[in-house]
Amino acid sequence: xxxxxxxxxxxxxxxxxxxxxxxxxxxxSFVVVLASGKNAALGLAYLFEGxxxxxxPLGETAVKSGVLILTGLSxxxxxxxxxxxxxxxxxxxxxxxxxxxxxxxxxxxxxxLVPAALIxxxxxxAAWxxxxxVLKMYRGVHExxxxxxxxxxxxxxxxxxxxxxxxxxxxxxxxxSMAGTDPIRAAAWLPRPIPGSRLDLGLPVALACxxxxxxxxxxxxxxxxxxxxxxxxxxxxxxxxxxxxxxxQAMALSGALSGLAGGLLVLGTExxxxxxxxxxxGFDGIAVAxxxxxxxxxxxxxxxxxxxxxxxxxxxxxxxxxxxxxxLIQGIAVLLVAAPRLFAPLLIRLRALSRAPGAPP
Amino acid sequence: xxAALSGVLEFAPPLVLAALGGVLSERAGVVNIGLEGxxxxxxxxxxxxxxxxxxxxxxxxxxALAGAAAAAAHAxxxxxxxxxxxxxxxxxxxxxxxxxxFLLEATFGSSGVSPPVPALPRDASGRTALAWxxxxxxxxxxxxxxxxxxxxxxxxxxxxxxxxxxxxxxxxRLRAGCVLGSGLLAGLGGAALSVGILxxxxxxMPAGQGFMALAAMVFGRWTPLGAAAAAxxxxxxxxxxxxxxxxxxxxxxxxxxxxLALPYALTLLLLTAGAGRIRAPAADGVPYDPEAR
Numbered sequence: 001x002x003x004x005x006x007x008x009x010x011x012x013x014x015x016x017x018x019x020x021x022x023x024x025x026x027x028x029s030f031v032v033v034l035a036s037g038k039n040a041a042l043g044l045a046y047l048f049e050g051x052x053x054x055x056x057p058l059g060e061t062a063v064k065s066g067v068l069i070l071t072g073l074s075x076x077x078x079x080x081x082x083x084x085x086x087x088x089x090x091x092x093x094x095x096x097x098x099x100x101x102x103x104x105x106x107x108x109x110x111x112x113l114v115p116a117a118l119i120x121x122x123x124x125x126a127a128w129x130x131x132x133x134v135l136k137m138y139r140g141v142h143e144x145x146x147x148x149x150x151x152x153x154x155x156x157x158x159x160x161x162x163x164x165x166x167x168x169x170x171x172x173x174x175x176x177s178m179a180g181t182d183p184i185r186a187a188a189w190l191p192r193p194i195p196g197s198r199l200d201l202g203l204p205v206a207l208a209c210x211x212x213x214x215x216x217x218x219x220x221x222x223x224x225x226x227x228x229x230x231x232x233x234x235x236x237x238x239x240x241x242x243x244x245x246x247x248x249q250a251m252a253l254s255g256a257l258s259g260l261a262g263g264l265l266v267l268g269t270e271x272x273x274x275x276x277x278x279x280x281x282g283f284d285g286i287a288v289a290x291x292x293x294x295x296x297x298x299x300x301x302x303x304x305x306x307x308x309x310x311x312x313x314x315x316x317x318x319x320x321x322x323x324x325x326x327x328l329i330q331g332i333a334v335l336l337v338a339a340p341r342l343f344a345p346l347l348i349r350l351r352a353l354s355r356a357p358g359a360p361p
Numbered sequence: 362x363x364a365a366l367s368g369v370l371e372f373a374p375p376l377v378l379a380a381l382g383g384v385l386s387e388r389a390g391v392v393n394i395g396l397e398g399x400x401x402x403x404x405x406x407x408x409x410x411x412x413x414x415x416x417x418x419x420x421x422x423x424x425a426l427a428g429a430a431a432a433a434a435h436a437x438x439x440x441x442x443x444x445x446x447x448x449x450x451x452x453x454x455x456x457x458x459x460x461x462x463f464l465l466e467a468t469f470g471s472s473g474v475s476p477p478v479p480a481l482p483r484d485a486s487g488r489t490a491l492a493w494x495x496x497x498x499x500x501x502x503x504x505x506x507x508x509x510x511x512x513x514x515x516x517x518x519x520x521x522x523x524x525x526x527x528x529x530x531x532x533x534r535l536r537a538g539c540v541l542g543s544g545l546l547a548g549l550g551g552a553a554l555s556v557g558i559l560x561x562x563x564x565x566m567p568a569g570q571g572f573m574a575l576a577a578m579v580f581g582r583w584t585p586l587g588a589a590a591a592a593x594x595x596x597x598x599x600x601x602x603x604x605x606x607x608x609x610x611x612x613x614x615x616x617x618x619x620x621l622a623l624p625y626a627l628t629l630l631l632l633t634a635g636a637g638r639i640r641a642p643a644a645d646g647v648p649y650d651p652e653a654r
Contacts, residue, residue, distance in 0.1 A: 032460070036467040084447055086394075141632045142641070144394070144447055145579055148572055149625040155569075156625070160618020280458075286451055321463060322472045328459025334452035335434070339442035 017337060018291045018298070022305055025333035032328070033321065043319045050315030051308035059197030060314070063268060065307025066202035070261035071285025072292055072299040073206075073213050074129075078143075078254040079294040080217060081247045082230040087132060087147030088258040089282025090154035091125040095259025097158055098124035099266040100273035101167065103184030110187040117188050118205070118263045125259015126252040128154065133251030137244040143251075151282070159276055167273070181273040190268040202264040207300065209257060214296035226250050258282060280327065284310075287330040290337055306330060368600030369593060370492040374557060375400070375550040375567065376592040377495040379574035380581070381502055382428075382546030384588050387578065388506070389539035390519040392646040394450030395435050397571025398457030399544045403428040403551030405461045408562035409468060411478040411555075420478065420556040421549065428548015429541050431457065436540040440533050443648040454571075462564055473564055480560035491553045499589030506585060515539060519642035522649045532649050547571065576628040583641060595624040 033040040051061050071088045078085035102120035106113055131150060135141040169182040190200035217223040228236040229246045237243045261281060266273060288306055292298030306326070313326035379396050386393040406427030411420025435453055438444040462472060469475045481489040506512035514535060517525035522532045554570065555562045577595055581587025602620035 032463065036463070038467070086447075086451070135629075135633055139633050141629075144392075145575075145632065146629060148394070149576060149629045152569060152572060152576075152625040153622045153629070156618045156621035158618075160621050161616070162618070164618065283451070283455065286448075287455065290448060320466060322466055324459045324462040326459065327455045328463060331452045331455030331457075331459060334448065334455065335438060335444075338444040338448040338452055339438045 015293075015298075018293065018302065021291065021333045021336035024336055025329050028332050029325065029329045038321065039319050043316055043321060046315040046318050047309070047312035049312070051312035055194060055197040055199075057311060057315075059192075059194065059199040060311035061304075061308045062197075062199045062203045063307075064310045065304045066204075066206035067261045067264055067279075067281050068284055068288050068307050068310070069203075069206040069210055069300055069303035070257050070264070071281050072288030072303050073210060073285075073296065074254045074257035074261070075285050075289035076292065076294040076296065076299050077213060077217075077250055077257065079289065080223075080226045080230050081250040082233065083133070083136065083143045083247065083251060083254075085129065085132070085147055085251065085254050085258075086144055086286065087129065087150050087255075087282070088261075088285045089280070090147070090151040091128045091255040091258035092262035092265075092279070092282045093154045093158050093277065094128045094262070095121035095125040096262030096266045096270075096277060097162065097167070097181075097273050098259070099188075099263035100181045100184055100270075103188030103267060104182050104272075107185075108187070110191075113185065113187045114190065114201070114267065117184070117267055118260060121263025121266075122256040122260045125262065126256035129255015129258065130248060130252045133248040137247050155278070158273075163273055163275055169272075180275040183272040184267065188267055189271060190264070198269075200264075200268045202268050205260070205264065206303070209260070210296045210300050213253075213257075217296065222246075222249075258285065261285075284327075284330060287334045290334055367487060368603070369597045370488055370495075371558060372599050372603075373593050373596035374489075374491040374495040374553040375570050376574050376577060376596055377499065377589050378491075378550035378553060379547045379571055380577040380588040380592045381498060381585055382543040382550065383575055383578035384581070384583055384585055385502070385515075385539050385546065386543035387583055387645050388519045388642055389515050389536045390522060390642055390644040390647065390649070391436075391439060391536050391540050391543075392446040392450065393435070393540070393543055393547075394447055394575070395431065395453035395457075395571075396450075396543075396547045396574050397567060397569070398450075398454040399428040399431045399547035400551035400554070400567040400571045400574075401454075401457040401461050402431045403548030404555040404566045405464065405475075405551075405562050406548070407552030408475045408478045408555040411480075412475065415479055417479045417481045417556045421481070421552045424552025424556070425545045425549045428544040428546070428551060430544070431548070432540050432544020435544070436537045439648070440537055440540070443650070446646050446648070465562065465564055475555075475562040477561045478556060481557050489553075489557050491557050495589070495592075499585045502585035516642075519644055522644050522647075523653075526651065532651070536649065547574075550574065573624055576625055580624075580628045580631060591624075591628075598623050 030040045030044060033043055050057050052058060074088050075085055099117045099121040102117040106116055108116060132143045132146040135146050136143045163180060167181050169180055190202060192198060192200050225241050225246050228241055229243050233243050284306060288299055288302045292302035309329055310326045313323045316323060316325055379400055383393050383396055403424035407420040407424030410423030411417045431453060435449050438449045439446045466472050483489055506516060514525060514530045518530060518532050518535050526532050551567055554566050573595055577591035578588045580591035598620055602617050605617050
């Protein structure tokens with residue numbers, strides 16, 4: 001059994017299971033709020049207002065959804081060849097740094113500079129994502145361990161050294177916490193077409209990537225070979241597929257998608273690489289991919305749901321709840337989809353009900 | 362020199378305890394990526410316990426129990442419901458991140474730090490009792506693994522659970538016990554951060570120490586003595602990096618990141634160079650199905 005099968009085969013009805021998991025997670029989280037004596041109803045209202053209440057909140061949801069869709073796709077692509085890429089955070093960091101450097105150093109007009117900086121981000125992420133693929137295929141190093149190690153290598157090298165030293169903004173002083181790169185050129189900023197909303201090119205880029213990944217995985221020969229490797233590397237090898245090459249290709253694409261997410265954050269939101277840049281989007285991509293069943297359409301749907309939760313959670317501060325509450329909701333949802341057997345009896349009953357309305361169960 | 366040594370003995374206990382927790386769980390065949398989350402629950406519960414009881418020792422106990430409670434969720438999901446162990450651990454880390462921040466605000470009204478709590482007493486040379494625990498416990502766990510029937514059963518369960526079951530080992534029960542023990546140790550490691558080192562809880566705890574413990578476990582080839590030695594070595598790199606941060610030279614500050622990355626880079630290099638010779642327990646991460654053959 002591949003990791004992919006082990007994760008998703010038990011949930012015969014992944015859409016129901018995912019929807020149920022998200023709703024249950026929301027319910028459990030707000031029972032926690034209720035139990036702490038805070039105003040849960042008001043909190044829920046703020047959550048929805050922060051996610052959907054007007055062009056401003058909708059723009060926030062769109063920006064966050066775009067990033068989450070990309071990191072979710074990153075994890076899903078690695079799943080296709082049977083690898084569990086936990087290294088999205090590190091790949092995102094290198095992508096963000098590459099976009100910040102390219103957006104500063106290249107003197108190009110906007111229509112060229114934005115794509116150039118995004119390509120730089122994707123290439124940097126791909127390079128960092130390729131390492132665990134190569135180590136797994138040629139040295140037998142398990143990717144779960146190597147990607148965790150590579151995350152922390154990236155975090156410390158970039159935050160503790162590059163952004164504090166060689167790439168630090170001039171005159172930023174020696175204080176590590178205040179460090180950061182110089183701002184990028186205004187031409188590298190992602191355009192914001194709607195006044196009053198932070199909606200930028202990020203979401204369209206993410207959706208285009210999702211469509212491309214969907215086409216690659218389900219309609220192209222290369223995608224078929226990747227899926228064959230994921231289903232059984234031995235059998236794929238025996239039928240003439242270059243297994244090692246396919247795994248490395250998929251890991252490079254996986255890294256590129258996470259790197260692109262970092263590029264969007266720098267060009268769209270930060271406009272430089274800040275001194276400390278711990279967004280958690282790389283880890284959240286794992287949640288998005290798992291809830292989305294590791295398919296491109298599922299990742300888009302899950303990305304929108306968690307983008308809305310993340311955007312709405314910033315308003316929870318009004319009732320005294322820290323925005324990291326979004327992580328709690330995601331974590332519980334993942335715990336619930338991770339154990340499909342937990343839901344199986346309920347799902348069987350639901351399916352029976354939906355097939356024969358009115359019939360006794 | 363003695364300053365460096367006391368720095369190591371100061372920062373090693375959280376890493377050593379959590380790394381031993383990882384060894385205990387994985388030698389029994391259950392991957393534990395959730396060490397970071399278990400440490401976080403432990404660090405917070407220890408601060409709360411010490412704050413409200415006034416006793417750092419009761420705080421330590423609270424931390425250990427909170428770690429074990431988090432581990433119980435991991436055991437339930439990955440053993441009873443056969444969830445993927447990596448996923449379950451990642452989810453546990455996410456829950457710990459959100460829930461502890463929420464509880465910190467609900468308990469102390471701050472999302473940054475808890476108020477100062479009673480810290481563990483220190484002896485004449487400034488060491489807490491945990492420094493000696495960090496030295497003694499790896500030896501104890503080594504003896505359990507190498508010399509006792511229980512240790513043999515644990516190792517057999519991690520290498521070949523079906524063979525162990527044939528020999529009369531109750532695989533799932535033993536694995537559950539090892540995961541709970543792992544959470545107990547990781548929770549104690551988290552408590553060592555809050556009531557041991559800092560004397561309060563910080564919302565950023567454990568700041569990656571759980572993952573560094575995981576690296577120490579791998580670097581130590583999944584053995585108690587190896588993992589503890591790696592943890593001491595990593596703590597030394599950490600202590601050195603902290604010394605640099607007091608330095609007045611900006612150039613030294615920039616080296617901090619390189620020293621922080623060093624433990625992870627060395628572990629990766631070791632894995633790359635020693636491919637084939639360094640391996641996890643054979644059944645590590647494979648759900649146990651009693652009916653499968």
